[in-house]
Amino acid sequence: MNIDRPGVSEPRLAAALDELRNLSTPPPRPPAVAAARAALHRALEDRSGPAGGRLRPRLGGLGLALAMVSIMVGAGGTLAFAAHARPSSPLHGIRLAEERVIYDLAGKNRPSVGAGFAQSRLADARANVDRKDSLAEAETWLKEASTTPSADRAGDAGQKLEEVTREVNQEQQNEVQSGESSPTSPAARPGPTTTPGAEGRPGSGEPSRPSPTEGPDRTSPNNGPNNGSDRSPSSKP
Amino acid sequence: MSSPPAFPLGPTVEDAAKGDGAAWDRLFDRFHPVVYRYALARTGNQSVAEEIAQDVFVAAVKGVRGLRERSQPGVEGWFIRIARFKVADWARRKAREAQTVAPQETFFDPSETAITNLAAAEVRRAMESLTDEQQDVVVRRFVLDQSLEEVARSTGRRVGAVKALQHRALATLARHLDAESTAG
Numbered sequence: 340m341n342i343d344r345p346g347v348s349e350p351r352l353a354a355a356l357d358e359l360r361n362l363s364t365p366p367p368r369p370p371a372v373a374a375a376r377a378a379l380h381r382a383l384e385d386r387s388g389p390a391g392g393r394l395r396p397r398l399g400g401l402g403l404a405l406a407m408v409s410i411m412v413g414a415g416g417t418l419a420f421a422a423h424a425r426p427s428s429p430l431h432g433i434r435l436a437e438e439r440v441i442y443d444l445a446g447k448n449r450p451s452v453g454a455g456f457a458q459s460r461l462a463d464a465r466a467n468v469d470r471k472d473s474l475a476e477a478e479t480w481l482k483e484a485s486t487t488p489s490a491d492r493a494g495d496a497g498q499k500l501e502e503v504t505r506e507v508n509q510e511q512q513n514e515v516q517s518g519e520s521s522p523t524s525p526a527a528r529p530g531p532t533t534t535p536g537a538e539g540r541p542g543s544g545e546p547s548r549p550s551p552t553e554g555p556d557r558t559s560p561n562n563g564p565n566n567g568s569d570r571s572p573s574s575k576p
Numbered sequence: 577m578s579s580p581p582a583f584p585l586g587p588t589v590e591d592a593a594k595g596d597g598a599a600w601d602r603l604f605d606r607f608h609p610v611v612y613r614y615a616l617a618r619t620g621n622q623s624v625a626e627e628i629a630q631d632v633f634v635a636a637v638k639g640v641r642g643l644r645e646r647s648q649p650g651v652e653g654w655f656i657r658i659a660r661f662k663v664a665d666w667a668r669r670k671a672r673e674a675q676t677v678a679p680q681e682t683f684f685d686p687s688e689t690a691i692t693n694l695a696a697a698e699v700r701r702a703m704e705s706l707t708d709e710q711q712d713v714v715v716r717r718f719v720l721d722q723s724l725e726e727v728a729r730s731t732g733r734r735v736g737a738v739k740a741l742q743h744r745a746l747a748t749l750a751r752h753l754d755a756e757s758t759a760g
Contacts (some may be wrong), residue, residue: 351757352750358699358720363617363719366609367626375630376604380597382637387595 425463425473442483451496454483454503461507474514479508593640604633607655610715610720614656617719618663619709620700628662633664635662649722656720660712669710702752710745719743 367375419431438456445452460477464503481504485492490501583602589600593734611632616625635658645651703711712731716722724742 351753352746354695355699355702355749355753358695359617359703359714360719362696362699363613363715365616365622367612367622367629371623371630372608375608375626375633378630379600379604379633379637382634383595383597383600386637405734446640466752516587 366435426469426476438480447491448496449487450484450492453480453487454496454500455481457484457503457507461503461510464510471514474507474511477503478511481507585651588623589640589643589646589651600633600637603636603651606654608633610652611655611659614659614715614720615663616705617715618659619666620696620703624666627657628666632658649726649729653726654668656716656730658674660708698753698756701756702749705744705752706748709741710748713740713741714745714749723758 379403417430417433421430422437424430424434442449442452442456458479460473460480463473464477479498484500487506583606588599588602594602606631610627612625615628615632616622619625620626632655633650634751639658643651643654645654706714713727716727716730717724722730724735724738727733728738731738733741
């Protein structure tokens with residue numbers, strides 16, 4: 340043994356190291372060895388169990404990446420579907436929440452963004468996609484956009500807001516007229532009504548159902564019922 | 577240094593990594609004695625050493641996929657590294673218990689590798705005066721008979737660093753033994 344001894348008390352140190360070596364010579368007791376082997380095999384079985392280590396290594400880096408991508412694609416797909424969900428769809432709440440987030444983050448562009456959402460609902464209504472609800476949501480968005488600071492509503496944004504408001508009002512009037520021709524239609528009820536929840540914010544969970552007689556038409560001088568909508572008759576419900 | 581294995585280590589480690597029980601049996605037969613001996617030299621207690629050796633193999637099953645070594649010294653060094661961590665855990669537990677439990681009269685079970693004579697007790701006390709790193713090097717060098725190069729490779733140090741560590745450990749041991757003999 341090539342011990343690099345420091346030169347202090349050499350014989351005593353050598354004796355101590357020999358003693359240390361002797362202390363470590365007795366073999367382990369057979370029951371302890373058997374227990375250790377059994378524990379090893381138990382650990383091996385645990386690892387290869389259904390929820391054990393085999394699953395994770397098999398998954399590996401690539402598998403994990405694929406799983407993540409699947410989740411993201413799934414979530415993205417859900418959002419994409421939800422982006423066009425009709426009011427009667429279970430995914431409509433996600434659409435409202437998405438729009439609410441976009442609107443809240445839009446800052447000075449809120450009038451334009453709100454008008455865009457209203458325009459999208461108007462298109463739904465014209466395509467007879469839950470027409471009444473779509474119109475109601477369009478109006479709610481317009482109402483929301485009209486409460487933004489007037490400075491934000493200057494220029495193109497204000498113009499767009501007014502245009503969409505005019506079109507929505509026209510569409511609502513058409514809706515009322517068609518309701519009057521059908522006595523069973525709830526829209527044919529006489530007199531101005533204020534639907535409960537009309538003041539609700541779009542995207543706040545429960546879609547609001549504003550009355551056609553309320554909304555942006557009262558806040559804008561250009562929102563009269565016959566103010567130049569050139570919607571084709573073919574789009575009537 | 578222990579004798580080389582009678583089986584090809586590389587394929588055995590690969591089979592073990594796949595969960596092959598027979599491969600693990602071969603690794604156990606080959607390295608359990610070394611691990612146990614290391615633990616016994618570090619702790620001085622047969623029961624504790626047996627328990628640590630068992631824990632080392634359970635931990636090895638969980639960590640074998642990270643084992644890149646396929647050589648005898650590499651695999652042995654890997655097992656000893658795990659054993660070193662287990663010994664450190666045990667030492668921490670022991671220190672905590674010593675703080676919380678009132679000191680009792682020392683009792684040695686004669687069936688164990690007990691410290692039954694003064695020389696052995698002196699050696700144990702002297703070993704406990706070393707740091708974990710110093711004890712590790714002393715046991716590897718003078719109990720497991722590993723070369724400086726093997727210790728260096730297994731512990732990730734340079735040979736010169738291992739030599740210096742060993743030198744300091746032996747100097748501390750010698751000082752401690754001198755002080756014991758003077759006091760005695």
